[in-house]
Amino acid sequence: MLVLSRNCTKSAQYISLHIPSNEKTKGSINYDLLMSMPKGACVVNTARKEVICEEGLLKVFAERADFSYISDIAPVCKDEIAAKYEGRYFFTPKKMGAQTAEANINAGIAGANQIINFLEKGDETFKVN
Structure with missing residues (x-):
């Protein structure tokens, strides 16, 4: 660093x-x-x-x-x-940069894709615990 x-x-x-x-x-x-x-x-x-x-x-x-x-x-x-x-x-x-319509849509799409990948392929790439 x-x-x-x-x-x-x-x-x-x-x-x-x-x-x-x-x-x-x-x-x-x-x-x-x-x-x-x-x-x-x-x-x-x-x-x-x-x-x-x-x-x-x-x-x-x-x-x-x-x-x-x-x-x-x-x-x-x-x-x-x-x-x-x-x-x-x-x-x-507070949270000025992350609270745009585009950021919220992208976060929702990413979350949905992660769920689909887990259900269809067992992909645990983004598993938290």
């Missing part, structure tokens, strides 16, 4: 996160890493909210008027960010 370091963030004005939430990544996007980014920095988090150290995020917002944060899920501290840092953040509504 690629781990971000201060060396790579010194020149990265934009960082887009696409990492899982696990013991190694939870809180890994922290104050020190965010502060090492250049002026006008923006973090785009399409990973899990747990990878962001929210205490560090709030501290960076307070210390850097040039910093912005975009996420497809609002952090727990969203109300504090909204109250103090207008125009420097954007959070999409």
